Amino acid sequence: MPLVELAAIWKSFGQNPVLKGIDLTVEEGQVIAMIGRSGSGKSTLLRSINGLERIDDGTILIDGEKIGSKDADLRTLRLQVGMVFQQFNLFPHLSARENVMLAPMVVKKASRKAAGALADAMLAKVGLSDRAGHYPDQLSGGQQQRVAIARSLAMEPRVLLCDEVTSALDPELVNEVLAVVRQLAKEGMTLIMVTHEMRFAREVCDKLVFMHQGRIHEEGSPAELFSAPKTPELAQFIGLVEAAG
Amino acid sequence: MFDISLWDIVRNLLLAARWTVLLSLVAFICGGIAGLAVLFARVSAFPWLRRAMGWYIELFQGTPLLMQLFLCFFGLSLVGIELSPWEAAALSLTLFASAFLGEIWRGCVEAVPKGQWEASSALAMGYFQQMRYVVLPQAMRLAVAPTVGFSVQLIKGTAVTSIIGFIELTKAGTMITNATFRPFTVYGLVAVFYFCLCYPLSLLARRLERKLHAAR
Numbered sequence: 001m002p003l004v005e006l007a008a009i010w011k012s013f014g015q016n017p018v019l020k021g022i023d024l025t026v027e028e029g030q031v032i033a034m035i036g037r038s039g040s041g042k043s044t045l046l047r048s049i050n051g052l053e054r055i056d057d058g059t060i061l062i063d064g065e066k067i068g069s070k071d072a073d074l075r076t077l078r079l080q081v082g083m084v085f086q087q088f089n090l091f092p093h094l095s096a097r098e099n100v101m102l103a104p105m106v107v108k109k110a111s112r113k114a115a116g117a118l119a120d121a122m123l124a125k126v127g128l129s130d131r132a133g134h135y136p137d138q139l140s141g142g143q144q145q146r147v148a149i150a151r152s153l154a155m156e157p158r159v160l161l162c163d164e165v166t167s168a169l170d171p172e173l174v175n176e177v178l179a180v181v182r183q184l185a186k187e188g189m190t191l192i193m194v195t196h197e198m199r200f201a202r203e204v205c206d207k208l209v210f211m212h213q214g215r216i217h218e219e220g221s222p223a224e225l226f227s228a229p230k231t232p233e234l235a236q237f238i239g240l241v242e243a244a245g
Numbered sequence: 246m247f248d249i250s251l252w253d254i255v256r257n258l259l260l261a262a263r264w265t266v267l268l269s270l271v272a273f274i275c276g277g278i279a280g281l282a283v284l285f286a287r288v289s290a291f292p293w294l295r296r297a298m299g300w301y302i303e304l305f306q307g308t309p310l311l312m313q314l315f316l317c318f319f320g321l322s323l324v325g326i327e328l329s330p331w332e333a334a335a336l337s338l339t340l341f342a343s344a345f346l347g348e349i350w351r352g353c354v355e356a357v358p359k360g361q362w363e364a365s366s367a368l369a370m371g372y373f374q375q376m377r378y379v380v381l382p383q384a385m386r387l388a389v390a391p392t393v394g395f396s397v398q399l400i401k402g403t404a405v406t407s408i409i410g411f412i413e414l415t416k417a418g419t420m421i422t423n424a425t426f427r428p429f430t431v432y433g434l435v436a437v438f439y440f441c442l443c444y445p446l447s448l449l450a451r452r453l454e455r456k457l458h459a460a461r
Contacts, residue, residue: 089364
């Protein structure tokens with residue numbers, strides 16, 4: 001049974017349809033990258049998977065269970081699905097360690113001690129043990145993003161959604177974040193990411209999904225898609241990206 | 246005729262100023278609690294509640310405090326609820342403060358970036374958890390300066406309660422003037438008293454504003 005199953009997902013912003021019948025399955029342990037131009041619907045699709053965007057039609061199954069749109073359902077869903085954002089969105093009034101501790105304590109009712117130990121373990125995992133007491137505005141962008149990853153991992157999600165996690169970073173900080181993501185992939189974490197880092201996508205992904213005008217235009221292994229794109233749109237997109245990179 | 250010294254005037258004004266301070270405190274604290282309810286209604290998920298509370302705020306922001314006071318004092322007695330001047334003053338200032346504080350705080354809550362809501366949602370936090378642990382702590386930083394600033398308005402607002410016979414600073418000033426025929430001295434002193442109450446708060450508001458904004 002696939003871990004995430006999307007069937008016939010439709011979504012419009014006002015009159016403007018952005019997702020036009022998306023079907024996608026993700027197996028446990030798979031690493032999936034969604035690529036495509038801006039406006040192709042890839043971020044909206046990712047945000048639909050954990051209910052940050054409400055879909056107009058279609059079904060989302062996590063581990064075989066259907067997710068409704070009620071708040072309680074959404075919270076059950078979000079316990080399974082973590083998310084890391086382009087803009088980090090760390091809580092500025094809390095230290096790095098407190099950022100990681102908050103949700104386990106508030107949502108899962110973990111004791112302060114247990115949450116603290118968990119936070120220390122997660123910060124160690126992203127290589128930031130020495131920054132635990134720092135506040136977000138005392139950290140570099142790359143460090144903030146790694147704290148954000150630790151914060152998501154502390155909830156022990158089964159899937160982690162990554163929404164352009166390196167796009168807001170200065171170029172020299174991109175690699176430290178990608179290294180953490182790469183490590184997660186190696187450990188068998190199920191990852192769905194929207195990314196512009198083509199080389200990284202090619203290297204770590206099991207499956208590549210090319211979105212175009214609200215539909216999945218092409219999907220397959222990175223090797224297939226990069227070496228022999230079947231559609232002119234993908235060929236052009238890859239050409240554009242490679243010319244730019 | 247017996248003589249009323251300057252010290253007598255000051256002493257009586259001082260005694261009356263206690264009521265101004267007490268009324269301000271009661272209105273600020275009760276208004277703050279009610280203002281929290283207004284805030285939660287204004288940012289709630291129910292459109293009808295938001296709209297109803299919008300009208301409540303319009304009502305209190307769009308009419309003079311004096312009219313609100315008259316309605317509390319004279320209006321309620323028409324329907325059989327007799328309030329003493331003190332009760333009417335406390336009630337109307339509480340309602341007045343709740344409308345203004347609720348709206349000030351709504352602005353502060355809405356100034357917290359959307360990403361904070363999204364990140365806490367993605368961590369499976371519920372609405373009240375998000376408010377309690379993520380949004381309100383950040384909104385409070387923004388709210389401190391305008392809230393202190395509003396308390397100055399509130400202290401000056403207590404002066405209108407003299408109209409319904411509540412004896413606070415302004416009313417005491419009027420009474421002393423009637424006995425001494427020295428309006429300039431007496432009202433001058435009344436003004437100094439208000440200034441001494443308000444100026445420190447204004448200074449505090451300005452300092453807090455600088456400090457809390459520089460920190461972010």
